[in-house]
Amino acid sequence: MNSRRSWLIFSFGSFAYLSAILQRTSLGIAGVAATERFGGSAAVLSSLAVVQLIVYAAAQIPVGVLIDRFGPRRLMLCGTALMIVGQLTLAFAPSITVAVAGRILVGAGDATIFISVVRLINSWFTGRLVPPLSQWMGNIGQLGQVLSAVPLAWVLHLWGWTAAFCSAASVACVALVVIIVAIRDHPGESGEHAGEATLAGALAQLRQAFKRPGTQLGFWSHYVTQSSGTVFSLLWGFPFMVYGLGYQPSFAAAMLTVIVGAGMVFGPVLGVLTARHPLHRSNIVLGIVTAIGVAWAVVLLWPGQPPVWLIVLLLVVIGVGGPGSLIGFDFARTTNPQRSLGSANGVVNVGGFTASFVTMYLIGVILDLVNNARVAEGSASDLYTLGAFRLAFAVQYVVIGIGVLFLLRARRKTRRQLSLDQGITVAPLWVALSRAWQRRSRR
Numbered sequence: 370m371n372s373r374r375s376w377l378i379f380s381f382g383s384f385a386y387l388s389a390i391l392q393r394t395s396l397g398i399a400g401v402a403a404t405e406r407f408g409g410s411a412a413v414l415s416s417l418a419v420v421q422l423i424v425y426a427a428a429q430i431p432v433g434v435l436i437d438r439f440g441p442r443r444l445m446l447c448g449t450a451l452m453i454v455g456q457l458t459l460a461f462a463p464s465i466t467v468a469v470a471g472r473i474l475v476g477a478g479d480a481t482i483f484i485s486v487v488r489l490i491n492s493w494f495t496g497r498l499v500p501p502l503s504q505w506m507g508n509i510g511q512l513g514q515v516l517s518a519v520p521l522a523w524v525l526h527l528w529g530w531t532a533a534f535c536s537a538a539s540v541a542c543v544a545l546v547v548i549i550v551a552i553r554d555h556p557g558e559s560g561e562h563a564g565e566a567t568l569a570g571a572l573a574q575l576r577q578a579f580k581r582p583g584t585q586l587g588f589w590s591h592y593v594t595q596s597s598g599t600v601f602s603l604l605w606g607f608p609f610m611v612y613g614l615g616y617q618p619s620f621a622a623a624m625l626t627v628i629v630g631a632g633m634v635f636g637p638v639l640g641v642l643t644a645r646h647p648l649h650r651s652n653i654v655l656g657i658v659t660a661i662g663v664a665w666a667v668v669l670l671w672p673g674q675p676p677v678w679l680i681v682l683l684l685v686v687i688g689v690g691g692p693g694s695l696i697g698f699d700f701a702r703t704t705n706p707q708r709s710l711g712s713a714n715g716v717v718n719v720g721g722f723t724a725s726f727v728t729m730y731l732i733g734v735i736l737d738l739v740n741n742a743r744v745a746e747g748s749a750s751d752l753y754t755l756g757a758f759r760l761a762f763a764v765q766y767v768v769i770g771i772g773v774l775f776l777l778r779a780r781r782k783t784r785r786q787l788s789l790d791q792g793i794t795v796a797p798l799w800v801a802l803s804r805a806w807q808r809r810s811r812r
Contacts, residue, residue, distance in 0.1 A: 372556065375493040379502065381551040382486040383509040385445055388544035389482040390513030392452045392475050393421070395521060395537045397514075397603050397625065402530055407465040417465070417472050418604040419733075422726035424476035426719050432481050433715020434575050437708065440554040441485035441492075448481030449545045453538050460534035483510075484714040487698055491710055492555050500699050501640035504692050508633045511691060514602060515626050516540070522622040574709035579716055582782035583704025587717040589776035590654045591697035593769050595721025597661050598687040600728050600765075602628050609762075612753030614674060627681055631688025639692050643699050650696050651780045657693040658773060660686050662766065669759045694721050704783070720772075728768045735761040 396403065396418055403417060436444055455474030462468040490502050517537070525533035578584050601609075602625055610621035643650055664686040668675050697720065701713040739757040744750050751757075 372493075375556070378489055378493050378552065379506065381547050382445075382489045383506045385449065385544045385548055385552075386482050386486050386506060386510035387513040387516075388449070388540050389452065389479045390510045391516050391521070391537055391540055392456055392513075393425075393479050394514045394517040394603055395456070395534065396421075396472070397517060397607055399525060399530070399533065402525060403468075406530055407468060416730075416733075417468060419726045419730045420469050421472040421476035421479075422599075422603075422722050422729065424473050425480045426722040426726065428477055428480035429484065429715040429719045429722070430575065430712070431715070433484055433712040433718075434572060436485055436488055436711030436715075437574055441488045441711070442548065442552045442554050444481040445485045445548050445552060446545065448478040448485075449541055449548060451475070451478030451481075453478075453541045453545065456534050456538035456541065460531045460538065484711060484718055487714050488711050489552070489554070491702060491707065497644045499702065500643045501637060503695050503698060504636040504640035504643075507692055507695050508636045511629045511632050514629050518622045518625040518629075522619070526618075575712040575716075578701075578705050578709045578713040581704050581713070582779055582786050583700045584713045584716050586651065586776065586779040586783045587697035587700035587704075587713070588720040589697075589772055589779050590651065590700060590720070591694045591717050592720035592724045593658045593772040593776055594654055594661075594690040594696075595694035596690075596724035596728055596769065597665070597765055598628055598690045599721065599725040600732065601625075601684075601687060603725070604729055605732050605758075605762075608753050609758050610680070613755040613758040614680070624680070624684060627684040628688035628691070631685040632691040635689045636692030636695075639689075639696065643696055647699075647703065650699060651776070654693060654696055654776070655773070657689055658769065661690055662769070665762065665765065669763060674755060697721075700783075724768055724772060728765055731764045731768070732761040735764060 432444060451474050455471045455476075455478060458471030458474060459468055460471075462471055486506055487503060490499060490506060494502055521533055521537060524536050600606075606625060607618075607621055610616040610624060611618055616624070639653065642653055646653075664683045668679060668683050671679065697717045698714055701717050702710065705713040736752055736757050739754075739760060740750055740752045
């Protein structure tokens with residue numbers, strides 16, 4: 370544990386996750402090209418990304434069970450192979466139907482990678498190093514979004530749709546070779562995973578993980594923090610900046626990298642805070658959600674077109690939500706035994722992507738409704754106006770607001786369980802801050 374080989378496993382696993390993020394976000398810079406290639410309404414376009422996230426979210430719990438049964442390496446191999454096939458299908462898709470089939474394969478493959486790498490980190494490392502490493506893995510993975518926002522966008526501009534998605538698939542091919550050669554499930558293992566003896570045993574572990582209040586708290590923490598950045602980077606941010614704000618496509622693609630940069634800067638900080646203040650992790654989550662809500666409110670209520678600096682600030686804030694969502698997995702780690710951690714992580718990872726695909730689809734529906742109302746009044750059709758985007762993005766307050774209510778409920782249950790099991794009572798945040806200030810004043 371924590372050996373030189375552990376760090377190699379961490380590096381190779383993070384590269385596999387980077388490749389998965391590249392495949393996942395490759396459609397984000399191709400939203401305009403997809404409209405030109407396949408046509409259709411905003412709801413039809415959103416279906417390309419929504420169906421991918423639905424498959425991803427639906428697969429999380431089964432994948433978690435299979436990780437506990439067969440080990441992360443096998444799941445990563447199957448998932449990466451599925452993403453290669455999916456991206457090649459999308460590259461040569463002649464219609465929206467075939468393109469959707471390709472994204473279904475990408476979503477199914479992508480679903481196996483993240484929680485597999487989280488399981489690898491927990492198998493190869495111990496102690497307070499685990500939360501920061503989870504943040505660093507997330508940061509390295511998000512570099513895949515940079516690859517999709519800059520070089521992949523460049524390939525799309527120069528050589529077109531097919532070349533862009535074939536090049537994305539080639540990165541997944543490299544990841545597949547890395548997994549085959551280098552990844553192992555446990556220290557000292559030759560390659561086979563000693564999982565549950567039966568699938569029924571793994572399913573029993575899933576039921577127990579799902580019942581634990583800490584797993585539920587992790588689910589809702591992931592739900593409320595991750596969705597805003599995912600919706601923006603995966604589909605609607607690029608059309609919003611190009612059509613709603615009038616940015617050049619190259620500039621809009623570069624702006625998406627701000628989300629990644631923010632995650633890379635704040636992720637390690639959140640990892641340290643999570644490790645040092647385990648009893649107040651939910652307060653960190655609520656602080657991030659509050660900041661996201663305030664940032665969106667300023668942008669949506671700004672009179673006229675928001676200035677570039679304000680959009681940059683928004684991207685920084687929603688970028689913090691990405692590493693913030695990883696706190697949900699730390700709740701799962703500290704409230705579940707190692708043998709059922711794959712199932713627990715699968716439950717947690719459903720949260721953010723459930724919120725994402727619901728929000729993503731509702732934004733498309735609202736854009737269509739606003740445009741249809743314009744046409745009914747005799748105006749020319751204009752799907753992506755700034756005013757329409759203001760109304761559509763406001764739906765996040767409903768989706769995330771529901772999640773906050775359930776998060777507070779899960780936190781009460783988790784703290785009650787902590788008090789019963791370990792006799793630990795979590796003081797209110799203002800009391801904890803006051804005690805910390807007093808201790809510092811005495812030094």
